[in-house]
Amino acid sequence: MKTAGKTPKQTEFETEALPHADLLYNYALRMTNNAADADDLVQETFLKAFRFWDKYEKGTNIRAWLFRIMKNSYINRYRREAKEPDTVDYDEIQNFYTSIRDETADSGGAQEGSFDALLDDDVATAIAGLPEDFRTVVILCDIEGLTYEEIAEFLDCPLGTVRSRLHRGRSLLKVKLTRYAKDRGYAIEG
Amino acid sequence: MNCQECVERITPAVDHYLRGSEKVWFEHHTLHCPPCRQAFESERVIKQFIQQRLPMVALPESLARALSALLREGGYLGVSRVSPYQVVQYQAIPH
Known part of the structure; x- marks a missing residue:
């Protein structure tokens, strides 16, 4: 083990990869909804990234490269633990427009202050409960502030897919938050 | 712009991606169409709510x-x- 001085690889990795730890940590935190799991996922991601640093093509999007390593790590950990693929709940999607229409008829849609009584934990749990594909784009766009173009590059998918997943993710989130608020007896302003 | 075309632009409108005539067109439609305006407002509020409640946290x-x-x-x-x-x-x- 080296304890003094840095190799060129270490210096390069420190300069190019480590500054993106914040982005990866926030993604991991919202995907797992657990700080300890997020911590493990970030460490595992950087460990793999460092080991395979020679595979990174210089000048390409380092954030996308790191994100893909993390996403693969997440899949390996959580999908295998669940012993079933994490897929979109198509029944939920199929009922989506009906739900939205019903909720809208009940509440007049989400308005300023509609969910103010909910706790931050409720919001984090609602996001963590979204289907993985929708959760990912909501986290990357609404929490991390990435552009559609960068999200499309991260996920290797068309811009239109990013847009439609965002729309569905936010809409599902609204349904979940409305249910939470009603379950807790909070009035939804109409 | 009809309602279908408007609905397809709600998400990019919320994220401030509409430009020029498309933006004007969208704003004009939502001004005169309460259901589309409500759908836009609803998604805008959700995005804003997420940003307020779950801001980026610093690396521990x-x-x-x-x-x-x-x-x-x-x-x-x-x-x-x-x-x-x-x-x-x-x-x-x-x-």
Whole structure:
């Protein structure tokens, strides 16, 4: 083990990869909804990234490269633990427009202050409960502030897919938050 | 613009991607169409609510230290965290 001085690889990795730890940590935190799991996922991601640093093509999007390593790590950990693929709940999607229409008829849609009584934990749990594909784009766009173009590059998918997943993710989130608020007896302003 | 065309633009409108005539067109339609205006407002409020309630958090100090140690030790620290299966899986990823 080296304890003094840095190799060129270490210096390069420190300069190019480590500054993106914040982005990866926030993604991991919202995907797992657990700080300890997020911590493990970030460490595992950087460990793999460092080991395979020679595979990174210089000048390409380092954030996308790191994100893909993390996403693969997440899949390996959580999908295998669940012993079933994490897929979109198509029944939920199929009922989506009906739900939205019903909720809208009940509440007049989400308005300023509609969910103010909910706790931050409720919001984090609602996001963590979204289907993985929708959760990912909501986290990357609404929490991390990435552009559609960068999200499309991260996920290797068309811009239109990013847009439609965002729309569905936010809409599902609204349904979940409305249910939470009603379950807790909070009035939804109409 | 009809309602279908408007609905397809709600998400990019919420994220401030509409420009020029498309933006004007969208604003004109939502001004005169209460259901589309409500759908736009609803998505805008959800986005704003997420941003307010779940802002970016700083990297924990303990994690920053662990990452520095990982780098200092040349990637050998925490070797037991990654199973051979996971490494094989990773090597298969195109990037």
